Amino acid sequence: MKIAVIGIGAVGSVIARELKMLDYDTVLFGRQPKSGFTISEAGEEHSYPYRIETMDAYQGGSFDVVFVAVKATALRGISQTFHHLINEETEVILCENGMGYEHYFDRPVPAVVYISGQKKNDRIEHFQDATLLIEDTSRPNIDRLITALDKHPETQLEIKKSEDFERIRYEKLLINLGINSVTALSKNTSKIFELESVAQLTRAILEEGVAIVNSEREIVSPEFVDRAMAIYKNYNPEMGTSMYYDVMADVKTEYAYIQKHLHDRKGPLETPVLDVIVTLLEAYQYKRGY
Numbered sequence: 001m002k003i004a005v006i007g008i009g010a011v012g013s014v015i016a017r018e019l020k021m022l023d024y025d026t027v028l029f030g031r032q033p034k035s036g037f038t039i040s041e042a043g044e045e046h047s048y049p050y051r052i053e054t055m056d057a058y059q060g061g062s063f064d065v066v067f068v069a070v071k072a073t074a075l076r077g078i079s080q081t082f083h084h085l086i087n088e089e090t091e092v093i094l095c096e097n098g099m100g101y102e103h104y105f106d107r108p109v110p111a112v113v114y115i116s117g118q119k120k121n122d123r124i125e126h127f128q129d130a131t132l133l134i135e136d137t138s139r140p141n142i143d144r145l146i147t148a149l150d151k152h153p154e155t156q157l158e159i160k161k162s163e164d165f166e167r168i169r170y171e172k173l174l175i176n177l178g179i180n181s182v183t184a185l186s187k188n189t190s191k192i193f194e195l196e197s198v199a200q201l202t203r204a205i206l207e208e209g210v211a212i213v214n215s216e217r218e219i220v221s222p223e224f225v226d227r228a229m230a231i232y233k234n235y236n237p238e239m240g241t242s243m244y245y246d247v248m249a250d251v252k253t254e255y256a257y258i259q260k261h262l263h264d265r266k267g268p269l270e271t272p273v274l275d276v277i278v279t280l281l282e283a284y285q286y287k288r289g290y
């Protein structure tokens with residue numbers, strides 16, 4: 001079996017490292033060719049001498065499974081340039097936060113990503129987890145890969161199928177909606193949840209988000225708002241979010257696939273808080289590109 005990993009950043013490097021332990025032909029793709037990458041974990045640093053190549057220079061034929069682990073903002077570009085890596089049976093696992101990018105791909109397999117890390121220059125810090133959750137549907141290539149991962153308990157990567165995937169994916173979107181909005185716009189870490197005013201604002205964002213998600217039928221329980229608030233309050237106060245780090249680095253954010261994705265689906269619902277959040281994030285994005 002041939003596997004590709006596109007995007008060797010915080011998420012992709014962990015996926016790549018684990019897949020390289022299997023007896024498959026796994027090829028890594030980045031924006032620039034490199035001779036390897038370094039992951040630091042629990043205070044220890046390890047370098048992996050796995051070659052990273054660019055997609056445009058690759059002439060080795062197509063893959064059975066492709067993991068795409070770039071920011072959602074890069075997905076459209078990838079979908080337009082990776083045709084030589086796929087064939088009619090290729091299963092493309094999308095490892096991004098957010099929603100609304102699947103239609104760029106012919107056979108997308110969206111995953112809810114439980115891999116926590118951060119890329120800092122050329123070093124990747126892996127904080128915790130190495131799990132991808134996907135819908136419980138038969139997919140021949142991914143199913144073979146899951147069996148192979150199960151037979152190799154030394155690999156940390158888990159690809160789990162969930163019968164309740166739709167709800168879990170929306171809950172992840174809502175978690176990102178709440179915390180990414182307030183940390184990015186305040187340029188501050190999770191310590192802001194110590195402020196009652198921030199907690200109230202976040203609760204209001206979540207309530208509007210849940211109302212949008214449930215506008216046609218109940219997908220997420222309204223009680224989820226309490227659960228999300230409890231999750232935020234348990235975060236390490238120094239922890240940022242991907243949107244917070246993007247704003248601090250002055251680069252474009254994934255807002256089009258999180259806040260704007262939900263806002264575009266609000267229909268006749270009144271969403272005064274989300275309206276303001278989306279306007280401010282759009283203003284931030286303005287001239288930085290979408």
Ligand SMILES: NC(=O)c1ccc[n+]([C@@H]2O[C@H](COP(=O)([O-])OP(=O)(O)OC[C@H]3O[C@@H](n4cnc5c(N)ncnc54)[C@H](OP(=O)(O)O)[C@@H]3O)[C@@H](O)[C@H]2O)c1
Pocket residue numbers: 006007008009010011012029030031032069070071072074077078095096097113114115116117118119242254
């Ligand atoms: N980090 C987390 O803890 C976490 C947790 C859950 C979900 N996620 C989601 O996972 C996705 C990936 O996030 P991440 O944190 O891994 O981002 P990241 O660290 O920035 O990694 C993205 C990687 O993709 C590469 N890339 C960009 N465009 C490319 C292209 N055209 N071809 C090949 N490689 C390309 C980047 O290269 P350059 O470095 O050269 O730009 C970078 O190495 C996001 O949707 C994020 O929201 C992240």
